[in-house]
Amino acid sequence: MGHLNSVAKERIEAICDSHANEKTPLIMILSDIQSEFGYVPLEAQEVVSAKTGISVAEIYGVVTFYSFFTLEPKGKHVIGCCLGTACFVLGAQKVIDQFSQLLGIKPGQTTEDGMFSIDELRCIGACAAAPAVMIDGKIYARVKPTDVAGIIAEIKAEGGAA
Amino acid sequence: MYTSVEQLKADIEVFKKELASKFDGTDGKKYLQLCGGTGCLAANTMGIKEKFEELISKNNMEDKVECRVSGCFGLCSEGPFVRVFPEDVLYRLVKVEDCEEIFEKDVMGGELVDRLVYHDPDGKAVPCMKEQPFYKKQKRIALHGCNEIISTDYREALAVGGYQGFLNALEMKREDVVQAVLDSRLRGCGGGGFPTGLKWKFAFGSESDQKYVVCNGDEGDPGAFMDRSVLEDNPMAVIEGMMIAGYAIGADQGYFYIRAEYPRAVEHVNSMIATMEEKGLLGDNILGTGFSFHAHVRLGAGAFVCGEETALLNSIMGKRGMPRPRPPFPAVSGLWQEPTVLNNVETLATVPYILREGVEAFTQYGTEKSPGTKVFCLGGKVNNIGLVEIPMGTTLRELIFEIGGGIKDGKKFKAIQTCGPSGGCLTAEALYEGIDFDNMVRLGSMMGSGGAIVMDEDNCMVDVAKFYMGFICDESCGKCSPCRIGTKRILEILNRITSGQGTMHDFEELEEIASACKTNSLCALGQTAANPILSTIRHFKDEYVAHIEEKRCPAGVCADLVQYKIDPDKCKKCSKCSRVCPVEAIHGKPGKTPFEIDQSACIKCGSCLSSCPFDAISKE
Numbered sequence: 208m209g210h211l212n213s214v215a216k217e218r219i220e221a222i223c224d225s226h227a228n229e230k231t232p233l234i235m236i237l238s239d240i241q242s243e244f245g246y247v248p249l250e251a252q253e254v255v256s257a258k259t260g261i262s263v264a265e266i267y268g269v270v271t272f273y274s275f276f277t278l279e280p281k282g283k284h285v286i287g288c289c290l291g292t293a294c295f296v297l298g299a300q301k302v303i304d305q306f307s308q309l310l311g312i313k314p315g316q317t318t319e320d321g322m323f324s325i326d327e328l329r330c331i332g333a334c335a336a337a338p339a340v341m342i343d344g345k346i347y348a349r350v351k352p353t354d355v356a357g358i359i360a361e362i363k364a365e366g367g368a369a
Numbered sequence: 370m371y372t373s374v375e376q377l378k379a380d381i382e383v384f385k386k387e388l389a390s391k392f393d394g395t396d397g398k399k400y401l402q403l404c405g406g407t408g409c410l411a412a413n414t415m416g417i418k419e420k421f422e423e424l425i426s427k428n429n430m431e432d433k434v435e436c437r438v439s440g441c442f443g444l445c446s447e448g449p450f451v452r453v454f455p456e457d458v459l460y461r462l463v464k465v466e467d468c469e470e471i472f473e474k475d476v477m478g479g480e481l482v483d484r485l486v487y488h489d490p491d492g493k494a495v496p497c498m499k500e501q502p503f504y505k506k507q508k509r510i511a512l513h514g515c516n517e518i519i520s521t522d523y524r525e526a527l528a529v530g531g532y533q534g535f536l537n538a539l540e541m542k543r544e545d546v547v548q549a550v551l552d553s554r555l556r557g558c559g560g561g562g563f564p565t566g567l568k569w570k571f572a573f574g575s576e577s578d579q580k581y582v583v584c585n586g587d588e589g590d591p592g593a594f595m596d597r598s599v600l601e602d603n604p605m606a607v608i609e610g611m612m613i614a615g616y617a618i619g620a621d622q623g624y625f626y627i628r629a630e631y632p633r634a635v636e637h638v639n640s641m642i643a644t645m646e647e648k649g650l651l652g653d654n655i656l657g658t659g660f661s662f663h664a665h666v667r668l669g670a671g672a673f674v675c676g677e678e679t680a681l682l683n684s685i686m687g688k689r690g691m692p693r694p695r696p697p698f699p700a701v702s703g704l705w706q707e708p709t710v711l712n713n714v715e716t717l718a719t720v721p722y723i724l725r726e727g728v729e730a731f732t733q734y735g736t737e738k739s740p741g742t743k744v745f746c747l748g749g750k751v752n753n754i755g756l757v758e759i760p761m762g763t764t765l766r767e768l769i770f771e772i773g774g775g776i777k778d779g780k781k782f783k784a785i786q787t788c789g790p791s792g793g794c795l796t797a798e799a800l801y802e803g804i805d806f807d808n809m810v811r812l813g814s815m816m817g818s819g820g821a822i823v824m825d826e827d828n829c830m831v832d833v834a835k836f837y838m839g840f841i842c843d844e845s846c847g848k849c850s851p852c853r854i855g856t857k858r859i860l861e862i863l864n865r866i867t868s869g870q871g872t873m874h875d876f877e878e879l880e881e882i883a884s885a886c887k888t889n890s891l892c893a894l895g896q897t898a899a900n901p902i903l904s905t906i907r908h909f910k911d912e913y914v915a916h917i918e919e920k921r922c923p924a925g926v927c928a929d930l931v932q933y934k935i936d937p938d939k940c941k942k943c944s945k946c947s948r949v950c951p952v953e954a955i956h957g958k959p960g961k962t963p964f965e966i967d968q969s970a971c972i973k974c975g976s977c978l979s980s981c982p983f984d985a986i987s988k989e
Contacts, residue, residue, distance in 0.1 A: 230705065233687035238629065238668055265688075272689040272846075273670035275629050292592035292789060292822045293748030295836050301974045305951055308972065329673065329840070331630065332594030334748035335408040335445030335755065346411035352974040353949050 211250045218243070219251055223258040233261060233269060237276055246280045282317040282324035284362050286310075287341040291330030298351075299338035303327065305352040309359060322363075371649040374536060374656050381527045388518070388528035394455030399434045399476055402452040404516070406441030406598065407633075408755070409448035413465065414438060417449055420468040434476055440515040440602025444503050446754035447487075458496040460485040503753050503772055508734055510742045511558070511595075511718040512758045515602035521640045523648060526605035532650065534721030538613045539658055546617040546724070547573050553723045553731045554740050559585055559676070559713030560788060560817045561893070562739070562806035565720075568710055571700035572618040575708035580620035582611050583704060583711045585681055586627035586634070589673040590789035591840065593820035595744040596714035598756055600627065600634035603718070604641040608651065608664055610717030613724055614710050615662045623662065624704065626681050628669040639666055673844035677892045678711045680846065691848045692892035713818070715744055735761030739805035749822040750777045762803040765795060769823055780825040784908065788817020790837040791897035793904025794830065813904045815897065829926035830909040831916055835863040837901040845894065852895025855886040859902060868929040871917040876906065925988045928973040932989050935977075937963035939985035946977035946986060 211219075222239045226232035236255055240247050247270050249263075256263045270276045288294075288303045303325065307313055310323050317324040333339040336348030340358070347358060371377040390396035401421055403414050421436040442450050447461040453475055460471060460482060467485060474480045486496040495501050509515070514529035526532075538546045551566030572580060584607060588596040600607060611623040627635050642664050645651035653661045667685050675681045675690040682704050684690035703709025712720075719741060723731045732740040739761040745768065748754050752774035759768060769775070769785060776782050784794040793814035795802075802808055809816045824833065838860045847853045859882055865871050883899030890896045906913060915921050922930040935946070935955075940963035947955035947964055954971045957964030966977070978986045 231685070231687035234670055234684065235667070235687075238670065268689055269687070273672050275669075275671035290591065290840075291748075292786065292820060292836070293754070295591070296749045296822060296824055296828050296833070301972075304972060305974065308952065328630070329589060330591040330594065332407050332597055332746075333411055333445075334592060334594070334746060335448065336411055337748065337754075339411075346407075348411060351976070352951050352972075353976045356951065 211248075211254065215244070215251075216254055219254045220258055223255060233259065233266065234273075237266075237270060241276050244280075246277045248278060279317065280321070283322050284343055285324045285326055287326045287328045287331070288314070289329075289331045289333065289337070289339045289341065290327045291332075291334065291337075293330075293334035294338040297337045301352045302338050302340065302350050302355065305355040306359075309355060323359075370647070372657050374539075374658070377532075377650075377656060378536075381532070384524040384528040388525055392454050392457075392517075398432070400454040401434065401436040401471075401476070402454060403436065403438045404440075404442040404448055404450040404452075405438040405520075405602075406443075406445060406448065406756075407594070408445030409442070409450060412449050414449045416465050417451065417463060417468055420465050421451075421472065424468060424472045428472075428477070430476075437519060439518060440520050441598050441756055442498075442516045443507075443512075443756040444753055445756070446752070452498065456496075457498065458486065459498045459501070461487060503755075503757075503774065506763065506767060506772055507758050508742050508760050509758050510722045510731070510734070511599060511606075511715045511744050512756070513603070513606065513718075513722060515598065518603065520602045520604060521637055521644070523605065523641065523644045523650070526603060526641075529603075530725055531603070531605040531721070532609055534724030535609050535612050535616070537724045538616050539660065543617055543619065544573065546613065549723060549728055550617070550720065552728045554738070555716065555719060555723065555731070556739060556806055557713055558715035558719065558743065558819070560590075560791065560815065562816055565712060565716055568700055568712070569614060569617050571698065572620075572708045572710045575701050577708050579622070579705075579707045580618055581704045581707055581709040582614045582618070582620045582623040583681070583685070583699075583709055584611055584623065584625045584717055585676065585678065585711055585713045586625055586631075587669045587676045587681060588628060588631075588714070588818060589676050589844075590791075590818045590820045592748050592789055592822050593746045593818045595746055595756055595819050597628075597631045597634050599714050599718045599744075600625075600631070601637050604634075604638045605645070606718045606721055607638070607714055608641060608645065610712070610720035611664060612651070612662050613720050614712065614717065616660055618708070618710055620708075620710070621661045621663065623664045624685055625664065625666045626669060626675070626685055627666060629671060630669075635666060635668065642666070672846070673840075674846045674892070674894050677894060680892070681711065682709065689846070691846045692894075694891060715819075736803065736805045738807055743804065743816065743819060745819045745821045747773050747821050747823070750780065750825040750828070751775070751823040752777055759804070761805040764801050764803055766800040768804065768821065769800070773823065776823065776825050780827065782823070783826050783828060784824045784830065786814075786822045786824065786833070786901070787820065788815040788897075788900075789820045789822075790840045791815055791893065791900055792817050792820075793900045794824070794833070794908060795904075796908045813900075813907060815900070827924055827926070829867075829922050829924035830905045830912050831863065831867055831922075832924075832926045834901045834905045835860070835867055838863055838898070841894065841898045845898075849889075849891040849895060851886050851889040852891070852898060855882050855890075855895070856898050858882050859886075859899065863902075866913065866916050867922070867927040869916070869920040871913075873914075873917060875917065876913070879906065931973055932968060933966055933971060933973065933975070933977060934987055934989060935964050935966060935981075936985045936987065937965075939983055940964055941983050941985070943982070945980050945982065949976045949980040951976060 340347040451460040518525035555565045556562040680690040680692040699709040744758045944959040
């Protein structure tokens with residue numbers, strides 16, 4: 208992980224300033240950083256610490272507690288496999304296993320080329336579409352293990368190279 | 370901007386007439402109302418809208434026909450829906466290709482498109498929503514208005530009775546509002562079932578200059594999405610419930626805590642808050658009455674435990690979302706150590722109904738100790754998947770077989786799991802029991818937030834128990850050891866059993882750890898974590914025993930205990946199975962030698978089984 212460039216540092220400071228009126232803004236700041244940069248690296252946490260006076264240890268504790276925040280960048284396409292109960296009883300685990308097998312990564316990991324990450328999601332509320340997979344905001348309904356190779360090919364074709 | 374109650378009331382009458390005229394045809398237009406629930410949006414509601422709009426403009430009928438998207442119709446497995454007003458015809462499973470036919474036949478010709486409406490078992494068309502079995506036994510209180518209005522349009526929200534409960538509350542003394550909620554015997558719909566009025570009473574009685582109302586929208590129970598639906602489809606109802614709570618306890622600040630996974634809910638709530646502020650319905654000195662209330666939105670960041678109230682408060686305060694011991698209860702010391710009322714989304718959405726329609730109107734539904742209604746998300750192996758709101762006391766049989774339309778593919782009902790990872794499974798023997806808070810606990814489950822997952826004979830109950838334990842293990846915050854260590858050990862035992870390594874001694878150990886978790890954990894997450902295990906052991910001990918003694922998974926789910934085999938005598942060497950195999954584990958020569966499965970490569974996905982036209986493949 209490299210050092211933050213000055214633009215990123217200024218941006219993070221601006222995010223901190225935008226929540227200056229809040230009583231306890233830490234999670235709001237981290238959410239903004241995660242959405243904008245795709246992850247919350249240690250360097251970013253140090254900037255937040257210097258700006259807010261909250262210790263890096265406490266910030267790191269918060270970042271690692273919530274699954275929404277990550278220390279590493281996610282892939283260009285995040286394959287969100289729903290593992291809600293409705294999806295599970297209709298075979299979602301086999302769908303995830305198949306994505307893992309074909310992409311060579313476990314859930315939570317990112318492929319070396321930075322193209323794909325697999326996330327296990329907890330109920331996206333699309334129970335009628337179970338097992339459901341959400342990729343780049345689009346919901347794939349009633350996915351079978353045999354559909355997985357086709358979905359990966361489709362995204363590669365649409366998304367181009369990373 | 371409204372500055373007086375009279376001015377607002379006059380406008381509400383106008384909005385009511387406007388909305389009614391759309392549905393009863395008095396404004397001379399036809400309306401094509403589409404379902405904007407997640408299920409339907411995923412199945413291309415917006416594509417259908419585009420197509421209808423194209424047809425409207427092509428036929429120059431802009432002043433005669435309008436297409437609009439409302440909230441969720443509830444029956445997610447039959448969407449996308451098109452509901453035609455004023456005739457009130459409901460078309461199901463509509464595709465973009467069907468739009469032209471609907472437009473030409475129904476909209477222009479006034480003729481029913483028979484193939485797209487519901488038919489009863491006798492084959493008779495039942496085009497009207499309210500007369501269909503899925504809707505007949507439902508009563509919408511928390512979901513009131515959700516499938517009628519355009520969710521972010523404040524005029525429509527007001528037209529279906531929104532804000533009226535708050536206006537009524539303003540005319541009452543604060544303690545009388547608390548008393549009304551106490552009298553309604555409303556109980557917390559988030560899972561616990563604690564009397565809402567009692568929470569309010571405690572907070573009312575706490576002395577402080579600053580109090581807060583918090584709406585718990587951290588709906589994490591896998592298989593439950595009713596809170597999201599209410600927040601998306603009628604945000605004003607929840608904001609109104611919060612304002613009533615605020616008025617009653619003397620709070621002028623409210624916080625919504627909503628999962629980050631629900632971006633649309635966040636957007637709709639924010640948009641409604643902004644509109645209400647702009648119109649003077651929210652903010653300082655509301656309608657000149659002297660009462661002020663401000664609402665704010667905070668996002669969850671992906672932690673199931675934040676559904677627990679003290680963990681949620683910690684999360685709003687920017688900390689790790691860990692629970693703390695109670696007392697002090699939030700009603701005494703909550704957000705920033707001030708008295709705080711915490712209610713679930715569904716509870717807050719129910720409050721306006723009580724203040725609008727009266728306590729008796731609410732208590733006429735439901736049972737003595739659990740009045741009113743409850744929203745369930747019916748899912749799994751049931752025909753009608755979706756969102757249903759039923760009076761308490763409705764039996765499980767009515768829920769699953771009448772509203773739910775029975776089990777998929779004519780299979781046999783095995784169990785229904787309520788309350789997700791904190792609940793238990795209920796079997797056929799409970800089918801005639803009424804659903805209410807106390808009955809569910811008595812039967813060994815919990816009401817919970819309202820997830821209701823139906824399972825059939827193809828589901829392995831040990832596997833289901835393992836699934837829930839894996840979930841809890843992931844989501845345990847780690848603060849107290851019974852939950853952190855106990856759930857892990859239980860999961861290890863279950864893993865042993867499902868891989869054929871279990872022993873009969875495991876039962877004792879499971880029960881010992883389960884009772885330790887139950888009595889010693891800090892919060893409800895750990896205290897209820899073992900429920901799925903205990904209830905599956907209670908009802909399906911034979912399945913556990915089959916895994917342990919016979920090394921066999923009766924439902925054929927646990928991969929380590931299952932083998933797929935091809936019968937060489939039945940195999941016609943067509944190669945179909947080897948072509949669908951995702952891992953190329955099936956080998957043979959088409960037309961020459963029977964195919965064989967390489968067991969070491971097989972991932973047991975079952976694709977080959979369903980692909981074989983000759984029933985040559987079996988699961989053992």
